Amino acid sequence: MFKINENYLKLPGSYLFSDIGRKVNAYAAENPDKKIIRLGIGDVTQPLAPAIINALHDAVEEMGNAAYFHGYAPDLGYEFLRNAIADIDYKNRGCDISADEIFISDGAKSDSGNIQEIFSSDNKIAVCDPVYPVYVDTNVMAGRTGAYDTASETFQGMIYMPCTADNNFAPEIPRETPDIIYLCFPNNPTGAAITKRNLQDWVDYANQAGAVIIYDAAYEAYISETDIPHSIYECEGSRTCAIELRSFSKNAGFTGLRLGFTVVPRELKTGDVSLHSLWARRHGTKYNGAPYIVQRAGEAVYSDKGRQQLKGQVAYYMNNASYIYEGLKSAGYTVSGGVNAPYIWLKTPKGMTSWDFFDHLLHTANVVGTPGSGFGPNGEGYFRLTAFGSYENTVEAVDRIKAL
Amino acid sequence: MFKINENYLKLPGSYLFSDIGRKVNAYAAENPDKKIIRLGIGDVTQPLAPAIINALHDAVEEMGNAAYFHGYAPDLGYEFLRNAIADIDYKNRGCDISADEIFISDGAKSDSGNIQEIFSSDNKIAVCDPVYPVYVDTNVMAGRTGAYDTASETFQGMIYMPCTADNNFAPEIPRETPDIIYLCFPNNPTGAAITKRNLQDWVDYANQAGAVIIYDAAYEAYISETDIPHSIYECEGSRTCAIELRSFSKNAGFTGLRLGFTVVPRELKTGDVSLHSLWARRHGTKYNGAPYIVQRAGEAVYSDKGRQQLKGQVAYYMNNASYIYEGLKSAGYTVSGGVNAPYIWLKTPKGMTSWDFFDHLLHTANVVGTPGSGFGPNGEGYFRLTAFGSYENTVEAVDRIKAL
Numbered sequence: 001m002f003k004i005n006e007n008y009l010k011l012p013g014s015y016l017f018s019d020i021g022r023k024v025n026a027y028a029a030e031n032p033d034k035k036i037i038r039l040g041i042g043d044v045t046q047p048l049a050p051a052i053i054n055a056l057h058d059a060v061e062e063m064g065n066a067a068y069f070h071g072y073a074p075d076l077g078y079e080f081l082r083n084a085i086a087d088i089d090y091k092n093r094g095c096d097i098s099a100d101e102i103f104i105s106d107g108a109k110s111d112s113g114n115i116q117e118i119f120s121s122d123n124k125i126a127v128c129d130p131v132y133p134v135y136v137d138t139n140v141m142a143g144r145t146g147a148y149d150t151a152s153e154t155f156q157g158m159i160y161m162p163c164t165a166d167n168n169f170a171p172e173i174p175r176e177t178p179d180i181i182y183l184c185f186p187n188n189p190t191g192a193a194i195t196k197r198n199l200q201d202w203v204d205y206a207n208q209a210g211a212v213i214i215y216d217a218a219y220e221a222y223i224s225e226t227d228i229p230h231s232i233y234e235c236e237g238s239r240t241c242a243i244e245l246r247s248f249s250k251n252a253g254f255t256g257l258r259l260g261f262t263v264v265p266r267e268l269k270t271g272d273v274s275l276h277s278l279w280a281r282r283h284g285t286k287y288n289g290a291p292y293i294v295q296r297a298g299e300a301v302y303s304d305k306g307r308q309q310l311k312g313q314v315a316y317y318m319n320n321a322s323y324i325y326e327g328l329k330s331a332g333y334t335v336s337g338g339v340n341a342p343y344i345w346l347k348t349p350k351g352m353t354s355w356d357f358f359d360h361l362l363h364t365a366n367v368v369g370t371p372g373s374g375f376g377p378n379g380e381g382y383f384r385l386t387a388f389g390s391y392e393n394t395v396e397a398v399d400r401i402k403a404l
Numbered sequence: 405m406f407k408i409n410e411n412y413l414k415l416p417g418s419y420l421f422s423d424i425g426r427k428v429n430a431y432a433a434e435n436p437d438k439k440i441i442r443l444g445i446g447d448v449t450q451p452l453a454p455a456i457i458n459a460l461h462d463a464v465e466e467m468g469n470a471a472y473f474h475g476y477a478p479d480l481g482y483e484f485l486r487n488a489i490a491d492i493d494y495k496n497r498g499c500d501i502s503a504d505e506i507f508i509s510d511g512a513k514s515d516s517g518n519i520q521e522i523f524s525s526d527n528k529i530a531v532c533d534p535v536y537p538v539y540v541d542t543n544v545m546a547g548r549t550g551a552y553d554t555a556s557e558t559f560q561g562m563i564y565m566p567c568t569a570d571n572n573f574a575p576e577i578p579r580e581t582p583d584i585i586y587l588c589f590p591n592n593p594t595g596a597a598i599t600k601r602n603l604q605d606w607v608d609y610a611n612q613a614g615a616v617i618i619y620d621a622a623y624e625a626y627i628s629e630t631d632i633p634h635s636i637y638e639c640e641g642s643r644t645c646a647i648e649l650r651s652f653s654k655n656a657g658f659t660g661l662r663l664g665f666t667v668v669p670r671e672l673k674t675g676d677v678s679l680h681s682l683w684a685r686r687h688g689t690k691y692n693g694a695p696y697i698v699q700r701a702g703e704a705v706y707s708d709k710g711r712q713q714l715k716g717q718v719a720y721y722m723n724n725a726s727y728i729y730e731g732l733k734s735a736g737y738t739v740s741g742g743v744n745a746p747y748i749w750l751k752t753p754k755g756m757t758s759w760d761f762f763d764h765l766l767h768t769a770n771v772v773g774t775p776g777s778g779f780g781p782n783g784e785g786y787f788r789l790t791a792f793g794s795y796e797n798t799v800e801a802v803d804r805i806k807a808l
Binding site for chain 2: 001002003004005006008009011015018041043044045046047048050052053056057060061063064065066069070071072073075106107109110113114117118119120121122123133134137138141179180209210211212253255256257258270273275278281282284285286287288289290291292293294390
């Protein structure tokens with residue numbers, strides 16, 4: 001008789017954003033006259049930039065012509081894209097990363113969920129709290145934790161690193177030594193950034209402890225301050241301890257186009273086995289490459305025109321972030337984030353729980369955000385708003401909240 | 405100190421098609437004047453059909469317009485595509501499969517590699533021999549086998565079901581009872597088909613043994629005979645024992661576009677846990693949907709124009725299959741497949757090993773095929789040629805082989 005993966009049964013309830021979707025749909029069905037503004041899920045709203053649209057059309061034309069048709073892509077991605085990434089994201093920032101250390105994928109969510117597969121099931125995992133749920137859930141599904149403890153809302157055997165107002169939403173080195181450390185900066189959900197000096201401390205710690213840092217830099221395009229690193233490879237010694245995940249979703253609006261990449265430096269080894277070779281094997285065996293047309297769209301992101309157009313798109317969203325931040329602050333809310341990230345993290349008023357405030361905002365202002373508690377117990381009493389709406393909707397949402 | 409997934413180290417060498425690629429590239433570099441014809445890897449060569457190209461251009465236009473822009477796709481795929489599949493692939497064939505039992509993905513290779521994740525590590529796996537390597541390798545990586553035995557070229561603890569000339573390349577029910585059975589028909593690599601009656605025997609056996617059949621129907625579009633089922637759901641009782649994998653790669657030329665789907669009927673359960681709910685959780689947590697534009701291209705595959713154009717494309721490749729089959733037969737080779745599948749499976753002449761014949765064909769005829777032994781020990785002494793080349797190249801390749 002076949003047996004299921006029992007680890008799946010440890011996961012409580014469903015995925016956070018599915019829960020939110022159900023609540024919002026129910027409210028919308030009961031109140032068809034209300035205009036609901038969604039600043040919840042981190043999905044973009046601006047259309048793809050013209051340089052990207054042109055690249056897509058050109059690539060589609062190729063696919064319709066036998067002489068230029070492209071079948072299976074190279075396992076690790078097309079060189080034209082890997083070279084552009086190596087040059088512009090890394091060499092231009094002084095990072096020593098070569099094109100053959102870059103693995104093209106269908107997005108950072110897949111990579112952040114799949115990367116744990118190359119590690120054994122007895123590694124000790126450390127995550128921030130609050131945290132992007134995928135890091136936790138995929139390790140639970142792989143059997144790297146014990147049961148879920150409903151009282152503490154945590155999984156046994158996982159190390160949680162609190163990120164609270166007290167530590168300025170920056171995790172501290174945990175007391176128990178982890179084997180694998182997930183870090184995401186600029187952070188989802190808090191919008192906090194990490195300075196190069198603080199990130200260097202983590203790199204030094206990981207090298208000393210023999211730990212791997214899985215560094216999710218999906219939001220690096222939103223960094224506005226100069227002492228904030230865009231890549232962990234700006235830190236010394238990172239090639240022996242860090243894997244970096246990157247996305248095209250937030251800097252170029254690819255949420256519906258699906259493209260991302262993972263960097264695994266060749267020096268990252270245990271004994272003589274490199275994580276690079278394991279990830280290459282995983283990638284080649286369980287994945288078959290990102291679509292040619294999407295990889296050409298990714299290349300256009302690095303073109304002169306693409307970069308110029310996307311600079312405007314990021315500025316558009318950061319203008320929203322600033323409007324939310326200033327508006328809520330002037331209305332007496334305690335807010336953070338929004339300076340180097342498209343997320344605003346606010347303290348719920350009058351000691352409301354995150355879900356109470358979610359319901360309150362949905363019912364009175366018809367605005368959808370994300371309850372902080374959905375990201376972990378230390379998110380309780382907080383709430384996330386995203387800057388990815390249209391400017392008009394963002395202004396209207398903030399004005400409605402201010403009028404409450 | 406972080407620890408790697410040691411199961412990866414059980415895998416001998418690299419992925420079959422990477423090995424072939426290296427050999428061919430080395431020969432090409434040494435012999436720049438030779439025209440090499442590739443009938444090895446199962447990659448298509450015909451451009452995407454006009455109906456698909458039009459759908460792609462239209463969808464790209466939408467992505468460049470704020471009013472029609474699409475961000476994150478629904479977890480399980482867009483309804484327009486799932487409905488088209490449910491109607492045309494299933495209802496029209498009398499199969500009881502609903503749209504919400506269909507999970508859209510980036511292709512059958514990913515699905516066939518990922519599907520094992522929802523099962524525990526102590527399930528007993530049965531595969532055909534020869535076999536598509538992904539089924540075996542992904543179970544090895546997940547720890548469901550023992551070590552690789554170099555003498556027998558098999559993994560300990562895995563059940564191999566020989567498919568040889570003696571049984572007409574059809575597996576027999578194994579002596580040891582498996583929990584999970586991988587079947588692929590029409591078969592890759594042998595090109596053999598299974599009758600509805602024989603498939604019904606497998607379904608009956610699985611229901612009786614409490615086993616799950618993972619049925620890879622990636623090549624169903626090539627079926628030309630009437631007693632061959634296009635889906636396992638044509639068999640009675642399959643809803644309680646079978647998962648089906650389908651691809652857009654071979655019927656519609658999507659190898660470089662990436663689209664597929666997996667069907668998990670809601671009745672497939674152990675206790676009160678349905679595999680449908682586990683796969684939905686896996687899909688929602690470790691994947692973020694196929695690109696909107698590619699799902700629109702998939703929809704075009706089911707349009708009247710699309711279906712008509714693709715019928716022509718399949719006929720084009722099957723004409724190649726027939727040319728290879730007849731040509732080699734007339735030259736004295738022992739051949740099979742090629743009637744309900746785009747693969748021709750031939751016995752190597754004069755007792756040559758599969759790799760010897762590979763080298764011989766590459767060096768003397770400049771034709772690339774796939775060594776049968778790369779698919780498993782019972783593939784030794786066989787060789788796979790694909791019908792996916794251009795007609796001109798196929799004719800030239802066969803004529804060169806005949807002239808040897």
